[in-house]
Amino acid sequence: MWGKMAFSMHKEPLNSKQIDSSKYVRYTPEQVEALERVYNECPKPSSLRRQHLIRECPILSNIEPKQIKVWFQNRRCREKQRNEASRLQTVNRKLTAMNKLLMEENDRLQKQVSHLVYENGYMKQQLRTASATTTDNNSCESVVVSGQQQQQQNPTPRHPQSDANNPAGLHIIAEETLAEFLSKATGTAVDWDQIIGMKPGPDSIGIVAVSRNCSGIAARACGLVSLKPTMIAEILKDRPSWFRDCRCVDVLSIIPTANGGTIELIYMQTYAPTTLAAARDFWTLRYTTSLEDGSLVVCERSLTSTGGPTGPPTSCFVRAEMLPSGFLIRPCEGGGSIIHIVDHVDLDVWSVPEVLRPLYESSKILAQKMTIAALLHIRQISQETNGEIKYGGGRQPAVLRTFSQRLCRGFNDAVNGFVDDGWSLMGSDGVEDMTIMINSSPGKFIGSQYNASMFSSFGGGVLCAKASMLLQNVPPALLVRFLREHRSEWADYGVDTYSAACLKPNPCAVPYARTSGFPSSQVILPLAQTVEHEEFLEVVRLEGHAFTPDDVALTQDMYLLQVSVVMCEVVLISTLLELGQFDCPYVLDTVGACAQLIFAPIDESFADNAPLLPSGFRVIPLDPKTVMDGPGATRTLDLASALEVGPGINRLSSDGEPNNYNLRSVLTIAFHFTFENHLRDDVVSMARQYVRSVVGSVQRVAMAIAPSRVSSGLETKPLPGYPEALPGSPEALTLVHWICRSYRIHTGDELLGADSQAGDALLKQLWHHTDAIMCCSLKSNASPVFTFANQAGLDMLETTLVALQDIMLDKIVDEAGRKILCLEFMEQGFGHLPAGICVSSMGRRVSYEQAIAWKVVDEDATTHCLALIFINWSFV
Amino acid sequence: MVMERLNSNLYLQNCYIMKENERLRKKAQVLNQENQALLSELKQKLSKGKNSANTTPDLNLSSTSNPNPPNSS
Numbered sequence: 044m045w046g047k048m049a050f051s052m053h054k055e056p057l058n059s060k061q062i063d064s065s066k067y068v069r070y071t072p073e074q075v076e077a078l079e080r081v082y083n084e085c086p087k088p089s090s091l092r093r094q095h096l097i098r099e100c101p102i103l104s105n106i107e108p109k110q111i112k113v114w115f116q117n118r119r120c121r122e123k124q125r126n127e128a129s130r131l132q133t134v135n136r137k138l139t140a141m142n143k144l145l146m147e148e149n150d151r152l153q154k155q156v157s158h159l160v161y162e163n164g165y166m167k168q169q170l171r172t173a174s175a176t177t178t179d180n181n182s183c184e185s186v187v188v189s190g191q192q193q194q195q196q197n198p199t200p201r202h203p204q205s206d207a208n209n210p211a212g213l214h215i216i217a218e219e220t221l222a223e224f225l226s227k228a229t230g231t232a233v234d235w236d237q238i239i240g241m242k243p244g245p246d247s248i249g250i251v252a253v254s255r256n257c258s259g260i261a262a263r264a265c266g267l268v269s270l271k272p273t274m275i276a277e278i279l280k281d282r283p284s285w286f287r288d289c290r291c292v293d294v295l296s297i298i299p300t301a302n303g304g305t306i307e308l309i310y311m312q313t314y315a316p317t318t319l320a321a322a323r324d325f326w327t328l329r330y331t332t333s334l335e336d337g338s339l340v341v342c343e344r345s346l347t348s349t350g351g352p353t354g355p356p357t358s359c360f361v362r363a364e365m366l367p368s369g370f371l372i373r374p375c376e377g378g379g380s381i382i383h384i385v386d387h388v389d390l391d392v393w394s395v396p397e398v399l400r401p402l403y404e405s406s407k408i409l410a411q412k413m414t415i416a417a418l419l420h421i422r423q424i425s426q427e428t429n430g431e432i433k434y435g436g437g438r439q440p441a442v443l444r445t446f447s448q449r450l451c452r453g454f455n456d457a458v459n460g461f462v463d464d465g466w467s468l469m470g471s472d473g474v475e476d477m478t479i480m481i482n483s484s485p486g487k488f489i490g491s492q493y494n495a496s497m498f499s500s501f502g503g504g505v506l507c508a509k510a511s512m513l514l515q516n517v518p519p520a521l522l523v524r525f526l527r528e529h530r531s532e533w534a535d536y537g538v539d540t541y542s543a544a545c546l547k548p549n550p551c552a553v554p555y556a557r558t559s560g561f562p563s564s565q566v567i568l569p570l571a572q573t574v575e576h577e578e579f580l581e582v583v584r585l586e587g588h589a590f591t592p593d594d595v596a597l598t599q600d601m602y603l604l605q606v607s608v609v610m611c612e613v614v615l616i617s618t619l620l621e622l623g624q625f626d627c628p629y630v631l632d633t634v635g636a637c638a639q640l641i642f643a644p645i646d647e648s649f650a651d652n653a654p655l656l657p658s659g660f661r662v663i664p665l666d667p668k669t670v671m672d673g674p675g676a677t678r679t680l681d682l683a684s685a686l687e688v689g690p691g692i693n694r695l696s697s698d699g700e701p702n703n704y705n706l707r708s709v710l711t712i713a714f715h716f717t718f719e720n721h722l723r724d725d726v727v728s729m730a731r732q733y734v735r736s737v738v739g740s741v742q743r744v745a746m747a748i749a750p751s752r753v754s755s756g757l758e759t760k761p762l763p764g765y766p767e768a769l770p771g772s773p774e775a776l777t778l779v780h781w782i783c784r785s786y787r788i789h790t791g792d793e794l795l796g797a798d799s800q801a802g803d804a805l806l807k808q809l810w811h812h813t814d815a816i817m818c819c820s821l822k823s824n825a826s827p828v829f830t831f832a833n834q835a836g837l838d839m840l841e842t843t844l845v846a847l848q849d850i851m852l853d854k855i856v857d858e859a860g861r862k863i864l865c866l867e868f869m870e871q872g873f874g875h876l877p878a879g880i881c882v883s884s885m886g887r888r889v890s891y892e893q894a895i896a897w898k899v900v901d902e903d904a905t906t907h908c909l910a911l912i913f914i915n916w917s918f919v
Numbered sequence: 920m921v922m923e924r925l926n927s928n929l930y931l932q933n934c935y936i937m938k939e940n941e942r943l944r945k946k947a948q949v950l951n952q953e954n955q956a957l958l959s960e961l962k963q964k965l966s967k968g969k970n971s972a973n974t975t976p977d978l979n980l981s982s983t984s985n986p987n988p989p990n991s992s
Contacts, residue, residue, distance in 0.1 A: 166961055
């Protein structure tokens, strides 16, 4: 199908060249081979290169230069089409997998409902006959038995009086845990709100749901993975491999069960995400077993004081509770498995400072850190095992993953600074903005990874400077992305040099630590990324640009190993469905994703066991729901509820446009430095000064990039080169409002006609409008690219939402049209084209009755982008 | 563009099924509650009717393995 389409696209099909001057050109197989070879090295050769090619290669010498040019053009186009086709295939596969999952769940739910209806009817009947004097014993029992099953699906977990200090007691607990876990996994025991992992377009990782109105917080996920159940169980039981916040897991005893399963008693410690609250630990019973239908279940629950042996005493940890959780794996035909994961915990919210409570009460963050992380990890392993992933930097994905695990772990160690790792607190300098901790025996916690011999002659150690603070109005993902791409905005080259030099085995070479203040640039060399693109591992090469001869001696290329993790942005699907918006793919509400950026200097050799002393940033959103409505709130502050709730909390402005609700997040920074004992105090003061300056830079950056429509007295300086609009920001609905309003300002007319709707219905209306409506970015130094389009726009451009940003305005509207548009536009901010022809991204000609372009402005009358409408368009 | 349409349709179908599943879940919950109520009503009726009978059916509902009637919660 694709071949045929490609053929029809081009006016000059490439595969025929006849010696007579027919308009078709055909190349011999040798010629094609030669051309392909060149293409693989250089897909876009310059005209000089092409001439060179004709001269050098005798097979190609009888082809006109123009034909060569055309061949390359067409070849690039073919490549693009192929990529697009394979991308669509991937999307299709994912959607089909989802579909299968959903159908299965649907089937199960229907069976469940019909079973309940049957029982319901049966019991009603029994009630009628029970008033008679004789009753059949058997029928009573059957009712009772099924009643038991019903009761066990009851959502309130009970702690039995039975003696749990012996194996028999543990078995009972294990079975109860199993029952409770299953009822959650199959969805009836807890109130769930569904979430779907989604980027613009129908990509998704599986079905995820978070809890509402239950004790503690819970998240559940369901996905399809191409691995055998036993392998999945093995991977997931090894928690530290995928749960980055897990510090250690100790299996203290294992008891076999009758059917070949096991009961394990486990002590687990997790890291605290910020410096403001203590870490949590868990003492649990984990029960592994198989069910009659061949499914494998691993369920787990905390052993509380009312039932079960008491766990190890905890000193700097707060004991948290794990309510029945686990995973259920069912094999499906074709060798894959369907997996249901449930995580249900109570993190002891009340022992945490009030400002941080939303973090510990957020099911969505739990979902990101545990449930989704687990699903993504097995997906990743599955793709690696099935050979679908290319190796990065010549290394196996597992090795690269170890790097990122070590970076995250080292950062967590820094943020937490556990005493039993050898950390001790250093007194402050009077200002309480940060904490400095010293570790004189770093070999203890970094272990074999750290070259402790570094300091054997002089004596020294490791220092950590860390702080946590609140940020407002900046999405975590945006901030972390900026910090990653613009290191020079916050980092200091001198300090980086010092850190890198400390890695060298010869302590004498360590320069005196000072901040240099002279500029540097970075080159990012990607190493690996995960399948769903939530984690990027890369090497950063830093080059200093020194001006004085003295400084030049200090500059050196240095390398950092860096990982950035941004959990996929998730959307509350129930909102979409309730508003009937499921036929419009623009998302209405995005929940903040947790993001972190962690880096460590690394030696050029990139040895697998190179010592790593990581530093970095972590930003976690504070769910606005709990901040606004208090605990136990049942709805997220999304558009729907904002419309329902009373004026005290309703943030809508008078013309129906939503304001950005106050998005707060917690930023945690931790920086590691090494020191020699005699220089310790100098390094401490450098660390203090540095972290303060980094904090200041980050705050400045956060203000500048906040997509703020909140009027503040502060000046926000837009940073050069940084795109104002990322996909999904500003929200599509807001953009649509701006588009319509700006159109009204310029023409006095309603863009969508007299019966233009308000609020979210406007988004849907614009999406379905038959004229093609698009937006382009307005960059002064580059050709405008498309950033937004409605369905008709996508159809006209013959592209998809995801590929939209690859299309430039130049390609679509011809020279003459652009001239007219630009002239008028420049003068009035508004341009108009009479009937004409333009071209889709595939080269197909489109005729339109008229085209209008206008400047789109936001609430502050700042120009945001250019909007275009092509009225009454059709393919020629 | 056939694939694109196919994907859009699948996506729509998925959304529709999700909605349907949610509805079924809620229905199951309601039915469950109703069944609980019916069950306790039935228990009451039966225990009244059993006062004079010899064989007592096991109305123990809290544990499948324990034959002794415990305190039901």
